[in-house]
Amino acid sequence: MKSSAPPYKNSIPPPNKENWVTKNPFAEFKTFTTSTPDLPMDQIVQSTEAVMDRIRWGYEKLLEEEAKELVWMVQYNTIIKAYEVAEKYVKELHYTAEDIEDFCFALENTQRIPYLIPGPAGIYISALCNYAKEEEIVLKLSELKTEINLVGFRLPKGKRLMIEGDTGDFTGIGLEGGELVVDGNAKNWTGAGMRGGKILIKKNIGLHTGEWMMGGEIYVGGRVRGLGNIVEGKVYEREKLLYPGKVRYPNVYY
Amino acid sequence: MEEQNLQSIIEELWPKLKKKHLYPEIPIPKVREIPEQEKGGPEEDEDVGLEMKQKQLTINGAFVSQMKDKMSGKRVVEALLDHGITHYTFCPWDFHTHLRLYAAAKKVVGDKELAKQVSNHFIDVIADTHCVKKRFTEIPELHRNLKKGTVEEVIAFLYQKIWGMDLGIQPSKMGVKGHTDIVRRLARIPYLDRSRWGESIQKFARTLKPLLIEEQKEQGAQGGKGERNPQGEHDLNHYSSEEIDQGLRDYARQTLALSEFKDVVEDFSDELRGAGYGTEGGMGRGQGNPIDADVLFYMKLAQNYSIPIKKFPLEEKGSLHPHSHCPWEIGAPFQDVDIWTSFGKIMPGITQIWTKREGKGRGKIEGTPDCLIVIDSSGSMINPRKSLSYAVLGAACATNAYLHHDSKVAVYNFSDAPMGGKNILNYTDRREDIYRVLCKYFGGGTALDLEDLVPLIQGKTKLDLFIITDMKITNLEALIGFFGQIQNRVTAVHIGDNPYAARFEKAVERRKNISIYTVKRTEDIPQIVLGRIRDYFNPNRTKKS
Numbered sequence: 001m002k003s004s005a006p007p008y009k010n011s012i013p014p015p016n017k018e019n020w021v022t023k024n025p026f027a028e029f030k031t032f033t034t035s036t037p038d039l040p041m042d043q044i045v046q047s048t049e050a051v052m053d054r055i056r057w058g059y060e061k062l063l064e065e066e067a068k069e070l071v072w073m074v075q076y077n078t079i080i081k082a083y084e085v086a087e088k089y090v091k092e093l094h095y096t097a098e099d100i101e102d103f104c105f106a107l108e109n110t111q112r113i114p115y116l117i118p119g120p121a122g123i124y125i126s127a128l129c130n131y132a133k134e135e136e137i138v139l140k141l142s143e144l145k146t147e148i149n150l151v152g153f154r155l156p157k158g159k160r161l162m163i164e165g166d167t168g169d170f171t172g173i174g175l176e177g178g179e180l181v182v183d184g185n186a187k188n189w190t191g192a193g194m195r196g197g198k199i200l201i202k203k204n205i206g207l208h209t210g211e212w213m214m215g216g217e218i219y220v221g222g223r224v225r226g227l228g229n230i231v232e233g234k235v236y237e238r239e240k241l242l243y244p245g246k247v248r249y250p251n252v253y254y
Numbered sequence: 255m256e257e258q259n260l261q262s263i264i265e266e267l268w269p270k271l272k273k274k275h276l277y278p279e280i281p282i283p284k285v286r287e288i289p290e291q292e293k294g295g296p297e298e299d300e301d302v303g304l305e306m307k308q309k310q311l312t313i314n315g316a317f318v319s320q321m322k323d324k325m326s327g328k329r330v331v332e333a334l335l336d337h338g339i340t341h342y343t344f345c346p347w348d349f350h351t352h353l354r355l356y357a358a359a360k361k362v363v364g365d366k367e368l369a370k371q372v373s374n375h376f377i378d379v380i381a382d383t384h385c386v387k388k389r390f391t392e393i394p395e396l397h398r399n400l401k402k403g404t405v406e407e408v409i410a411f412l413y414q415k416i417w418g419m420d421l422g423i424q425p426s427k428m429g430v431k432g433h434t435d436i437v438r439r440l441a442r443i444p445y446l447d448r449s450r451w452g453e454s455i456q457k458f459a460r461t462l463k464p465l466l467i468e469e470q471k472e473q474g475a476q477g478g479k480g481e482r483n484p485q486g487e488h489d490l491n492h493y494s495s496e497e498i499d500q501g502l503r504d505y506a507r508q509t510l511a512l513s514e515f516k517d518v519v520e521d522f523s524d525e526l527r528g529a530g531y532g533t534e535g536g537m538g539r540g541q542g543n544p545i546d547a548d549v550l551f552y553m554k555l556a557q558n559y560s561i562p563i564k565k566f567p568l569e570e571k572g573s574l575h576p577h578s579h580c581p582w583e584i585g586a587p588f589q590d591v592d593i594w595t596s597f598g599k600i601m602p603g604i605t606q607i608w609t610k611r612e613g614k615g616r617g618k619i620e621g622t623p624d625c626l627i628v629i630d631s632s633g634s635m636i637n638p639r640k641s642l643s644y645a646v647l648g649a650a651c652a653t654n655a656y657l658h659h660d661s662k663v664a665v666y667n668f669s670d671a672p673m674g675g676k677n678i679l680n681y682t683d684r685r686e687d688i689y690r691v692l693c694k695y696f697g698g699g700t701a702l703d704l705e706d707l708v709p710l711i712q713g714k715t716k717l718d719l720f721i722i723t724d725m726k727i728t729n730l731e732a733l734i735g736f737f738g739q740i741q742n743r744v745t746a747v748h749i750g751d752n753p754y755a756a757r758f759e760k761a762v763e764r765r766k767n768i769s770i771y772t773v774k775r776t777e778d779i780p781q782i783v784l785g786r787i788r789d790y791f792n793p794n795r796t797k798k799s
Contacts, residue, residue, distance in 0.1 A: 039387055041416035045444045098439055102457075109453060138435075143362055143460045 058089030086127035122150030141165035283311035304486035333396035349501025362459035556650035565620035576608035622659035630723030632700035669696030671703035725754040
């Protein structure tokens with residue numbers, strides 16, 4: 001015999017249905033409050049991230065404008081032009097020396113910065129150093145795998161930039177009276193075209209050192225692989241005056 | 255402090271702590287029992303408050319007693335347990351994360367001991383910061399009262415900066431030592447962002463490295479070991495054997511880099527050996543043989559891939575059936591008596607019994623035959639002990655599949671076999687022996703000596719063959735001819751595409767018992783089906799066609 005009522009449906013309502021109260025199964029947790037206080041760390045990390053985002057943005061803009069094909073040739077004009085573009089973006093930023101250091105390491109992180117082109121990267125870092133508020137900047141880059149070129153470009157008078165680790169080619173070119181200390185090795189063309197100031201390389205240095213330098217001093221703690229055509233200025237090797245002097249000729253390998 | 259008193263404190267605190275940490279699956283902590291001989295004399299190890307072993311947290315009564323002048327026992331216990339639980343619920347969470355953090359730190363500091371110290375400090379900073387951020391905890395108070403060395407002082411100063419709490423460290427004192435610079439850099443790290451722990455620990459290591467080296471030198475000069483971590487050491491004791499297995503598996507899969515895996519395994523070799531690795535089994539349980547990191551890498555990596563095997567109907571499995579009569583004798587069983595021909599009598603000379611024989615019909619039970627793995631280790635193949643070899647990985651996956659089905663595996667590892675460049679392992683189910691032969695690399699020319707294969711195949715009516723090579727074999731024609739004669743199921747895997755592989759494929763394309771696969775990436779390995787036959791294998795039908 002078929003039943004008219006649909007199966008499993010109780011047609012008789014419970015007598016006191018209107019008095020039912022919905023019970024929260026998680027009532028036990030009512031007293032439990034997950035207080036998540038804002039720690040100073042949150043503020044520090046947040047502001048660091050914000051600054052880093054803007055620094056990265058500036059670098060990407062520089063690449064967009066100066067290295068469209070992701071190729072960048074080191075020439076007098078290209079360096080000057082790239083620096084002008086870098087200056088434009090850097091001037092608007094507020095950052096510290098630690099931000100510059102973080103940016104150097106971020107360059108090696110391909111997830112965050114897709115393109116590391118040593119030339120523009122070095123110019124951008126130089127601009128960051130030159131426009132930093134601190135007079136003395138210490139960059140601990142000894143764990144950096146890449147040697148960044150063009151670091152210390154146009155370092156102005158009154159600034160001291162100290163780098164822990166090795167640097168690439170064109171270190172301290174066009175120095176404008178600042179003091180650049182590299183606690184490591186530097187490659188070729190170091191101090192090229194510098195007008196004044198002091199470069200101290202604690203270990204060895206490559207070829208064409210001081211090419212077309214117009215003034216200032218280069219001190220090398222290790223060995224100088226080769227001098228460039230120096231116009232004016234001094235180069236010391238292990239506290240011994242190398243230029244001006246009679247023993248060395250441009251790019252003599254020894 | 256009385257052990258019972260401490261246990262009652264734990265029992266009182268435990269429900270609250272469990273709720274606070276959202277009910278972690280951790281057993282109720284214990285109090286470390288002080289041996290009888292230690293009770294009278296000075297208490298040892300009172301500088302370590304917490305011990306963690308396979309999810310079991312153990313509070314050191316001596317440590318709590320030592321702290322009682324500064325903090326109540328209840329608060330010390332709560333702080334220690336908050337810290338310990340957070341290791342299981344947030345950082346490092348599992349063995350794989352621990353290994354990853356260690357490996358990242360090692361890349362920066364380059365030294366095993368320093369890397370362990372860096373990763374331990376980093377894990378502690380994350381755990382404590384997570385607790386302070388998310389839960390009401392006594393951890394800051396504990397840090398205020400803990401005895402501190404140079405590094406601990408810097409880390410406490412870091413806490414002061416990032417938690418915004420006074421932990422009793424004078425900034426002026428830090429400034430004199432030149433540590434403010436370090437703390438400023440450390441404070442910029444996003445400790446609670448799990449996705450960035452890899453880069454964060456590298457920055458942490460870079461910043462802390464000079465300080466740790468200095469401390470290491472001081473300790474070396476004093477000829478002693480450093481101070482132990484009062485919140486508990488972070489070693490492999492934290493993890494169960496299963497967690498270690500899983501961690502190694504995940505780490506092998508994620509890195510896919512033999513050298514990195516090898517580095518980490520060798521650094522943890524003492525601990526791994528203590529946990530039972532080093533012999534047969536898993537890579538094995540039990541003490542004895544040294545850990546072969548290369549073998550362990552392929553073993554763990556292969557466990558991430560599962561290759562199916564087509565089962566095979568085993569023949570001659572018919573049941574016994576009555577076949578003929580023979581006279582019954584006294585003492586012979588009654589159940590086989592044929593009552594019809596015995597005329598209902600039990601009498602020697604008259605009574606007959608049935609003699610039974612096995613039926614000839616094919617059984618329905620399917621099984622997996624043994625397998626002969628032929629692996630090429632010539633110069634054109636990758637050296638499996640230098641970088642990831644897909645050939646060894648593929649063969650390892652096949653090995654796992656056959657051993658999983660209780661079959662045995664033989665290995666023929668060849669390079670220039672006629673000149674002696676070969677290694678033969680007879681049928682065995684000893685996984686480690688098989689892997690050792692698979693990982694052997696000759697690096698010479700490539701020629702098979704088919705006569706070597708004959709003894710391995712002879713007498714084996716049902717046998718699968720698995721060959722993995724780049725097919726650049728000098729006597730490829732002989733191999734093709736050999737495969738043309740045999741009826742066994744053959745799974746041929748070639749690494750990459752080349753004309754030799756195309757030649758082989760063309761030559762055996764009509765053979766239905768030979769399946770060919772190409773492996774160019776690790777993702778290709780799970781596509782292999784062992785013992786696949788394109789049409790159901792029927793010898794009679796093949797003959798007709």
